[in-house]
Amino acid sequence: MSLRRFLVPPGALSQEVVELPAPEAAHARQVLRLKAGDEVWLLDGQGLKARAVISRLDKAGVSCRVLETRRPDPPTPRLVLCPGLLKGPAMELLAVKLCELGVDEVRPYVGPRTVPRFSDPAAKLERWQRLAAQALKQCGAASPPLFQAPAPLRDVLAAAPAAALKIMLYEDERQTSLAQALAAHPGAGEVWGLVGPEGGLASGEVAAAQAAGFMACGLGPVVLRAETASLALAAVVRLGR
Amino acid sequence: MSLRRFLVPPGALSQEVVELPAPEAAHARQVLRLKAGDEVWLLDGQGLKARAVISRLDKAGVSCRVLETRRPDPPTPRLVLCPGLLKGPAMELLAVKLCELGVDEVRPYVGPRTVPRFSDPAAKLERWQRLAAQALKQCGAASPPLFQAPAPLRDVLAAAPAAALKIMLYEDERQTSLAQALAAHPGAGEVWGLVGPEGGLASGEVAAAQAAGFMACGLGPVVLRAETASLALAAVVRLGR
Numbered sequence: 001m002s003l004r005r006f007l008v009p010p011g012a013l014s015q016e017v018v019e020l021p022a023p024e025a026a027h028a029r030q031v032l033r034l035k036a037g038d039e040v041w042l043l044d045g046q047g048l049k050a051r052a053v054i055s056r057l058d059k060a061g062v063s064c065r066v067l068e069t070r071r072p073d074p075p076t077p078r079l080v081l082c083p084g085l086l087k088g089p090a091m092e093l094l095a096v097k098l099c100e101l102g103v104d105e106v107r108p109y110v111g112p113r114t115v116p117r118f119s120d121p122a123a124k125l126e127r128w129q130r131l132a133a134q135a136l137k138q139c140g141a142a143s144p145p146l147f148q149a150p151a152p153l154r155d156v157l158a159a160a161p162a163a164a165l166k167i168m169l170y171e172d173e174r175q176t177s178l179a180q181a182l183a184a185h186p187g188a189g190e191v192w193g194l195v196g197p198e199g200g201l202a203s204g205e206v207a208a209a210q211a212a213g214f215m216a217c218g219l220g221p222v223v224l225r226a227e228t229a230s231l232a233l234a235a236v237v238r239l240g241r
Numbered sequence: 242m243s244l245r246r247f248l249v250p251p252g253a254l255s256q257e258v259v260e261l262p263a264p265e266a267a268h269a270r271q272v273l274r275l276k277a278g279d280e281v282w283l284l285d286g287q288g289l290k291a292r293a294v295i296s297r298l299d300k301a302g303v304s305c306r307v308l309e310t311r312r313p314d315p316p317t318p319r320l321v322l323c324p325g326l327l328k329g330p331a332m333e334l335l336a337v338k339l340c341e342l343g344v345d346e347v348r349p350y351v352g353p354r355t356v357p358r359f360s361d362p363a364a365k366l367e368r369w370q371r372l373a374a375q376a377l378k379q380c381g382a383a384s385p386p387l388f389q390a391p392a393p394l395r396d397v398l399a400a401a402p403a404a405a406l407k408i409m410l411y412e413d414e415r416q417t418s419l420a421q422a423l424a425a426h427p428g429a430g431e432v433w434g435l436v437g438p439e440g441g442l443a444s445g446e447v448a449a450a451q452a453a454g455f456m457a458c459g460l461g462p463v464v465l466r467a468e469t470a471s472l473a474l475a476a477v478v479r480l481g482r
Contacts, residue, residue, distance in 0.1 A: 002464075072462065100469045102461075139463045179482045219480055220343075221313065222382045223243075228341050232476035239460055239473055240481030241420045 003051070004032055005041040005137045006064075013050045018042060018064050025062040028054070040064060045133055047071055047143045072142045077165070078190040079237055080105040083230045084197025085114040085150045088124075090227040095128040099135035099144045101234035107159065108150040113199045125149055153205055156194075157212035164190040166214040169229050171200055173218035178236055181217045186241075193233045198226050244292070245273055246282040246378045247305075254291045259283060259305050266303040269295070281305060286374055288312055288384045313383045318406070319431040320478055321346040324471045325438025326355040326391045329365075331468040336369040340376035340385045342475035348400065349391040354440045366390055394446055397435075398453035405431040407455040410470050412441055414459035419477055422458045427482075434474045439467050 006024045020028060028034045036057050042050040042064060048071050052064035081098060085091070085108045098106060106128075118124045125147055132144035160166050165188035167181055182191075194201075194214055201209070210216065224232060247265045261269060269275045277298050283291040283305060289312050293305035322339060326332070326349045339347060347369075359365045366388055373385035401407050406429035408422055423432075435442075435455055442450070451457065465473060 075461070097469055097472075100463060100465050101473065102463060139465065141463045178480055220316070222341060222343060222380045224341050224380060228338055228472075231338075231472055232342065232480050235473035235476040236481045239419055240477045 002140075003039050003041050004028070004034065005043055005140060007133055007137060008042050008044055010044050010046050013042060013044050013048050013066060013069055016066055017055060018050075018052065018066060020062040020064065022061070025057075028062050029057055034062075039067075041140070042066070043136060043142070045136060045143055047074065049142055074104070074142070075102045075238065077188050077237070078104050079234065080107060080160070080164070080190070080192045081145075081230055081234060082107045082109055082156050082192060082194045084108070084195065084201075084226060085110050085116055086197060086226055087116050090225075091116075091124070091128060092131055094227055094230055095131040095145075095147070096135040097231050098234055099132040099141060100139045101231065102141060102238045103145045103234050105146045105148065107148045107156045109153040109156045110150050111153045111197065111205055112202050114197045121149060153208065157209060157214070160192045160212065160214075161190060162213075164188070164192045166192045166194070166209075166212070167233070168194040168201070168206070168209045168214040168216050169196070169219060169233060170206060170216040171196075171218065171223055173216040176215065176217050178217040178219060178233065179240065181215055182237065182241065191237055193230075193237070195226060195230045195233060243381075244280050244282050245269070245275065246284055246381060248374055248378060249283050249285055251285050251287050254283060254285050254289050254307065254310055257307055258296060259291075259293065259307060261303040261305065263302070266298075269303050270298055275303075280308075282381070283307070284377060284383070286377060286384055288315065290383055315345070315383070316343045316479065318429050318478070319345050320475065321348060321401070321405070321431070321433045322386075322471055322475060323348045323350055323397050323433060323435045325349070325436065325442075325467060326351050326357055327438060327467055328357050331466075332357075332365070332369060333372055335468055335471055336372040336386075336388070337376040338472050339475055340373040340382065341380045342472065343382060343479045344386045344475050346387045346389065348389045348397045350394040350397045351391050352394045352438065352446055353443050355438045362390060394449065398450060398455070401433045401453065401455075402431060403454075405429070405433050407433045407435070407450075407453070408474070409435040409442070409447070409450045409455040409457050410437070410460060410474060411447060411457040412437075412459065412464055414457040417456065417458050419458040419460060419474065420481065422456055423478065423482065432478055434471075434478070436467060436471045436474060
């Protein structure tokens with residue numbers, strides 16, 4: 001059994017003894033039934049990990065003494081996913097799975113074919129970030145994707161750096177496959193992936209993305225659901241080469 | 242808008258006029274509000290597709306006249322996924338997503354670390370097959386994965402043909418990555434992928450799989466959830482090259 005992982009606030013790992021936040025402490029003590037002397041991993045959610053040992057564990061809380069800290073190299077290329085905003089369950093699936101698959105940043109966009117209009121967007125954003133942080137504990141990555149607030153497509157396109165390899169998954173593209181586009185740019189330090197909403201990208205969106213340097217890539221004869229396309233893109237970038 | 246797709250029984254597409262099964266007819270008439278003269282796709286779930294036109298649509302049912310039939314070439318390589326049996330929601334996610342990702346056959350196995358013991362395994366199998374068939378209508382593939390009943394790992398291992406490229410995703414493998422294993426066998430006509438359950442493969446299972454010719458492949462430093470690993474494997478085989 002690998003060591004259990006717990007989230008601590010940013011900055012906490014600069015201390016020698018770290019107090020677990022209350023929900024993490026309760027989980028450690030009441031669910032996992034850990035004891036003083038057990039080793040654990042602490043994650044600050046910003047790329048820093050620490051191996052630590054539980055030095056105190058009681059009703060008042062759980063303290064851990066840091067044994068060593070590590071800042072693993074972030075995966076390459078840096079991977080930014082730009083999905084058309086999806087309904088709640090699909091976005092929540094993405095929050096979890098894109099963390100496991102090592103996506104660095106998620107920039108959902110709104111457009112003519114994106115359906116959801118969330119009544120409290122800030123709460124949604126916080127929920128996605130919280131789900132990703134929970135996935136982080138499970139998968140052991142060093143940091144979860146950073147979720148940006150949904151924005152108009154033009155703003156998302158404008159945010160992509162000139163040097164990034166910019167890919168747009170587009171079901172009507174028959175010439176260039178995702179694999180070919182990636183193979184043609186093996187040294188890309190940053191990949192941005194644009195994925196249409198349910199119903200696909202509108203033609204004006206395709207033109208705008210191409211004007212912004214996004215290369216249309218097909219996924220073969222089958223039409224993936226929007227969230228499946230996002231997962232497949234992340235899997236292929238992270239694990240396909 | 243691409244044409245709507247409907248499932249018809251195996252063999253139905255040999256007729257010139259095909260009656261939609263009652264649930265499909267109700268969906269066409271009451272939900273999609275299609276009319277006589279509308280074109281549709283008919284799928285027999287066994288690799289045959291037909292473009293057809295609705296020739297009659299009323300309370301008694303929906304008839305379609307076949308315009309042309311096609312049997313698309315199945316994707317290569319043939320892809321057989323062998324996941325450790327997972328809990329209900331994870332298996333249901335796999336049933337849908339593995340259909341979209343073009344998996345040909347799913348052979349779940351049971352072992353010391355697989356948790357579920359379904360009270361009615363036949364009903365589960367039927368449910369997965371039904372979910373995959375619904376995904377087929379959405380994604381336009383020619384046939385859904387064939388789900389086999391969960392079986393002991395040794396039976397699943399023994400079913401893999403000698404000529405197939407056999408891959409086992411194994412979190413402790415540090416030498417060979419999935420991408421390397423696939424790149425080393427570009428001409429494989431059939432790929433079998435073994436994916437551990439939550440908690441990973443037991444060491445005896447790893448040894449048995451290796452003895453059966455399965456090559457251990459790692460997925461990097463992060464531990465994917467079992468269902469994510471299955472999806473990633475299918476995405477990389479189908480879209481990563």
